[in-house]
Amino acid sequence: MAFDLNVNGTRHTIDADPQTPLLWVIREYVGLTGTKFGCGIGQCGACTLHVDGQPIRSCSVPAANAVSKRILTIEGLSTDGSHPIQVAWKEFDTPQCGYCQSGMIMSTLALLQKLPNPSNVDIDAAVTNACRCGTYHRVRQAIHLAADLMKGIRR
Amino acid sequence: MSEQGINRREFLSVVAAAQGAFVLGFWAPSRASAQKPPGAVWDEESAVPEINAWIVISPDDTVTVRITQTELGQGVWTSNAMMVCEELQCDWSKVRPQYASANRDAREKAPAWTLNVMGNGATDPKGGGEPGFGNRDRTGQQGIPDSLYRRMRTNAASSVKDGRYYLQLAGAEARERLLLAAAELWRVPVAELAAKDSIITHAPSGRTTTYGQIADRAARTPHPNPEKITIKPPDQWTLMGTERKNLDVPAKVTGETVYAIDVRVPGMKWAAVKSCPVYGGDVKRYDFEAIRALPGVRSAVRFPIPDPALTRGRIFSGGVAVIADTWHQARTALDRMPIEWEIPPANAAFNTANMSAALVAALDKPGRVRVDQGNVAAAFASAAKIVEAAYSTPYLPRARMEPGNATVLVTADRVDIWIGDQSPQETRFSAAKITGIREENVYLHLCHLGGGFGRNGNGPQAEQAIMIANAHRGTPIHLLWTREEDFIGTTYRAMGVARLKAALDADGWPVALDVRTAMQEGGFGPESSFDVASRYHVPNYRYSNHTTTFHVPVGTRRGIGQAAHEFYRESFMNELAHAAGRDPYRYRRELISRTSLPYKDDMIRALDMAAEMSGWGTPLPVGKARAIALEERGGEGNRMATISAMVHTVSVSREGKVRLERVDVAHETGFGLVNPLSVKKQIEGQIIWFYNDAMHQANTIQDGRIVENNFKAFPLSRIDEDPPEINIRFFKTGHWLLGMGHDRATSVQSAIGDAIFQITGKRFRDLPYSKHDLSWG
Numbered sequence: 004m005a006f007d008l009n010v011n012g013t014r015h016t017i018d019a020d021p022q023t024p025l026l027w028v029i030r031e032y033v034g035l036t037g038t039k040f041g042c043g044i045g046q047c048g049a050c051t052l053h054v055d056g057q058p059i060r061s062c063s064v065p066a067a068n069a070v071s072k073r074i075l076t077i078e079g080l081s082t083d084g085s086h087p088i089q090v091a092w093k094e095f096d097t098p099q100c101g102y103c104q105s106g107m108i109m110s111t112l113a114l115l116q117k118l119p120n121p122s123n124v125d126i127d128a129a130v131t132n133a134c135r136c137g138t139y140h141r142v143r144q145a146i147h148l149a150a151d152l153m154k155g156i157r158r
Numbered sequence: 159m160s161e162q163g164i165n166r167r168e169f170l171s172v173v174a175a176a177q178g179a180f181v182l183g184f185w186a187p188s189r190a191s192a193q194k195p196p197g198a199v200w201d202e203e204s205a206v207p208e209i210n211a212w213i214v215i216s217p218d219d220t221v222t223v224r225i226t227q228t229e230l231g232q233g234v235w236t237s238n239a240m241m242v243c244e245e246l247q248c249d250w251s252k253v254r255p256q257y258a259s260a261n262r263d264a265r266e267k268a269p270a271w272t273l274n275v276m277g278n279g280a281t282d283p284k285g286g287g288e289p290g291f292g293n294r295d296r297t298g299q300q301g302i303p304d305s306l307y308r309r310m311r312t313n314a315a316s317s318v319k320d321g322r323y324y325l326q327l328a329g330a331e332a333r334e335r336l337l338l339a340a341a342e343l344w345r346v347p348v349a350e351l352a353a354k355d356s357i358i359t360h361a362p363s364g365r366t367t368t369y370g371q372i373a374d375r376a377a378r379t380p381h382p383n384p385e386k387i388t389i390k391p392p393d394q395w396t397l398m399g400t401e402r403k404n405l406d407v408p409a410k411v412t413g414e415t416v417y418a419i420d421v422r423v424p425g426m427k428w429a430a431v432k433s434c435p436v437y438g439g440d441v442k443r444y445d446f447e448a449i450r451a452l453p454g455v456r457s458a459v460r461f462p463i464p465d466p467a468l469t470r471g472r473i474f475s476g477g478v479a480v481i482a483d484t485w486h487q488a489r490t491a492l493d494r495m496p497i498e499w500e501i502p503p504a505n506a507a508f509n510t511a512n513m514s515a516a517l518v519a520a521l522d523k524p525g526r527v528r529v530d531q532g533n534v535a536a537a538f539a540s541a542a543k544i545v546e547a548a549y550s551t552p553y554l555p556r557a558r559m560e561p562g563n564a565t566v567l568v569t570a571d572r573v574d575i576w577i578g579d580q581s582p583q584e585t586r587f588s589a590a591k592i593t594g595i596r597e598e599n600v601y602l603h604l605c606h607l608g609g610g611f612g613r614n615g616n617g618p619q620a621e622q623a624i625m626i627a628n629a630h631r632g633t634p635i636h637l638l639w640t641r642e643e644d645f646i647g648t649t650y651r652a653m654g655v656a657r658l659k660a661a662l663d664a665d666g667w668p669v670a671l672d673v674r675t676a677m678q679e680g681g682f683g684p685e686s687s688f689d690v691a692s693r694y695h696v697p698n699y700r701y702s703n704h705t706t707t708f709h710v711p712v713g714t715r716r717g718i719g720q721a722a723h724e725f726y727r728e729s730f731m732n733e734l735a736h737a738a739g740r741d742p743y744r745y746r747r748e749l750i751s752r753t754s755l756p757y758k759d760d761m762i763r764a765l766d767m768a769a770e771m772s773g774w775g776t777p778l779p780v781g782k783a784r785a786i787a788l789e790e791r792g793g794e795g796n797r798m799a800t801i802s803a804m805v806h807t808v809s810v811s812r813e814g815k816v817r818l819e820r821v822d823v824a825h826e827t828g829f830g831l832v833n834p835l836s837v838k839k840q841i842e843g844q845i846i847w848f849y850n851d852a853m854h855q856a857n858t859i860q861d862g863r864i865v866e867n868n869f870k871a872f873p874l875s876r877i878d879e880d881p882p883e884i885n886i887r888f889f890k891t892g893h894w895l896l897g898m899g900h901d902r903a904t905s906v907q908s909a910i911g912d913a914i915f916q917i918t919g920k921r922f923r924d925l926p927y928s929k930h931d932l933s934w935g
Contacts, residue, residue: 023484023486031485034422036422039560041560044868046869047874098404098406100230100559101415127877133869133874135609136609137844137846138843139877141839142877
């Protein structure tokens with residue numbers, strides 16, 4: 004059964020079971036692989052993307068739930084790494100293996116859209132993605148820098 | 159047939175049992191390189207002639223550096239390139255790393271000038287620090303082979319230690335040939351030329367050229383005496399030793415990086431697998447007919463227990479794969495397929511309780527006595543005080559974020575493998591053994607790994623994928639484990655127990671120490687941290703290690719046995735200091751100063767610096783405490799070591815909530831760190847890694863199975879547990895480092911335990927601490 008998805012502003016017609024998790028439709032049918040599979044049970048957050056501006060763990064949501072909504076993946080932030088969050092991430096040389104970082108960045112985007120000036124407590128509550136390499140220390144610094152950059156503040 | 163690795167007859171019968179095997183038309187392997195997407199980093203043939211096997215310089219001055227280790231977050235993509243470019247003297251902004259070809263490594267021998275260490279270790283006054291160049295085992299499991307790229311595995315925090323000589327030499331050889339080519343072109347003595355930032359200058363005439371302009375000529379200009387080329391000692395480094403942002407980072411913030419899981423090749427089908435959840439077990443029967451009609455399903459195939467000869471003697475499980483058009487189809491069909499297992503009863507009888515009891519019982523058996531100095535029994539007989547403690551640590555997995563996966567295409571005379579792999583030379587060997595196709599025809603297209611945390615962090619993913627693809631020749635098969643399957647496919651750090659017993663004199667100083675540790679046979683690092691010497695001075699010292707046999711495949715995992723053993727040792731030092739009524743920092747300092755360890759001054763310096771950084775001794779509010787520990791690898795030896803000390807400031811709320819508030823790190827540089835920024839990142843990462851181990855993580859066994867097999871039952875620390883303050887300072891020392899990618903911050907474990915004791919009065923000696931009631935007051 005075919006259905007349409009709006010991913011990063013582009014409409015894709017998908018010929019798949021609509022109950023397929025959104026993650027796998029994005030990865031295997033739309034062909035965008037920046038969103039990662041980590042646990043399959045919505046725990047680790049590697050699969051975080053936005054549906055209508057809300058961060059969701061796409062491994063545990065059927066694609067049907069995202070029909071006629073706006074889906075944003077890491078590939079939709081910028082084509083050249085120029086989004087303020089990406090710039091901040093690079094400034095602190097944040098990623099190690101990098102596998103969880105797409106999800107981490109998407110959670111950060113949701114946080115900063117809601118709270119442009121987040122406290123550390125806000126960050127703790129909103130960015131609950133798991134990172135095995137232990138990049139948290141730089142993630143936190145990068146989030147604060149990204150908040151400034153998004154407000155046009157240069158450090 | 160025995161040379162085939164796995165029993166050939168058994169394998170054929172398994173393959174014959176494959177139902178509905180299919181071929182989707184012959185897929186020309188030569189297209190592999192044409193399929194390289196922008197974010198992929200595997201090797202490709204260069205458009206211009208290479209200078210040497212490591213270096214290609216394009217006319218536009220772009221320098222491609224072939225990387226021989228695998229980037230898994232530790233920064234080797236950058237540090238490896240820095241070692242080459244230190245000598246090459248090229249423009250760092252034009253450096254583009256790419257993986258070295260494991261296929262060429264099978265076909266070509268290393269240049270003779272890379273084979274021996276030159277310049278007396280460039281330069282260690284003690285003459286130490288040479289890598290194990292003598293052992294040139296073909297498969298690369300041990301030592302450094304003499305195939306083209308020497309050591310391609312990524313393990314033991316040794317990429318810098320082992321690779322430095324030939325990577326610096328590769329850069330130097332290329333630089334010398336670029337200079338020779340320019341000298342030849344201009345008909346001037348080469349000694350009059352200088353190279354810097356990819357520009358060659360002839361000062362007397364003012365002529366200049368660039369590497370890009372001269373590269374083609376340099377590629378045709380051999381060096382007359384490559385064995386005479388020397389590499390720079392650390393005091394001449396200009397690039398190495400500076401903080402460099404990692405070259406793989408930009409593609410990791412856009413989602414562009416192609417990990418193995420992201421590989422797509424034409425005609426590819428997906429495989430989901432289930433292995434017998436009890437190690438050593440196999441498939442008794444399965445019913446493919448029950449799922450044959452499900453959408454996208456193509457076939458099912460059994461695979462045997464991967465030949466232990468290909469998995470370092472470890473016995474994993476046999477299993478069954480379902481192949482479908484998409485992975486989600488394969489996985490959901492597999493979940494619905496009835497499977498019966500053949501489980502060895504002896505293995506199914508294991509559980510954490512009886513395994514733990516067996517380890518404790520092993521402590522009372524003779525064991526292997528590693529050290530027996532002085533007269534331990536006599537010293538205990540006349541002790542003023544005896545302190546005894548038993549500690550334990552659980553099974554721990556690597557649980558890297560990217561679940562195990564590999565894409566394999568087997569055709570009549572060639573194997574292509576797309577994989578993130580810490581041991582490509584071993585995987586190449588496995589592919590040849592399983593398929594019967596020579597290693598020279600095995601092509602690995604290497605990807606960055608989504609985490610490693612132990613050599614071949616993959617377990618038998620490659621072997622499974624090769625067996626499945628070999629049963630579907632002509633069709634690329636992408637095997638992907640579920641997270642639950644990844645917990646079966648990984649190897650574990652062995653569960654461990656220890657009993658430490660000290661005799662103290664009237665002043666509280668130890669006069670005898672008896673250490674017994676136990677882990678299962680095959681566990682990694684069974685002698686670490688206690689062998690040869692006690693580290694802390696004690697005149698009478700006995701150390702033995704003990705083993706028993708369990709069925710869980712154990713292997714390298716970040717920190718190996720040392721992480722457990724440093725927990726035992728440093729926890730016990732805290733207990734002794736408290737028993738003696740002495741300050742744990744000064745107690746350690748005094749006991750190290752009494753030793754004759756070769757690097758004792760560096761150890762004392764680390765302790766002093768960490769204590770000073772932390773404000774050691776200044777008052778803290780109620781509910782907070784500091785604890786210090788020494789971290790060393792090789793500290794007992796006289797060739798190489800890595801030494802650091804950390805002070806951890808920990809709070810415990812009355813409700814029992816632990817917070818690591820602050821970490822002060824004093825870490826040696828040895829002669830020099832290649833990329834101090836990567837070292838800082840590694841230290842930061844290991845702090846939360848061992849925090850996680852200390853507070854939360856444990857795998858238990860029930861009926862022979864790993865119980866916790868996803869991130870709900872096996873919790874991962876998040877950003878809210880990361881310490882708000884981390885201070886790292888380096889100090890220079892006079893030896894080479896052993897590496898620092900896997901055994902730093904082990905002190906978090908003992909420090910949290912001691913802080914809990916200081917704050918709550920409760921002493922816990924079994925990890926993780928979160929299973930205990932930590933409330934107080």
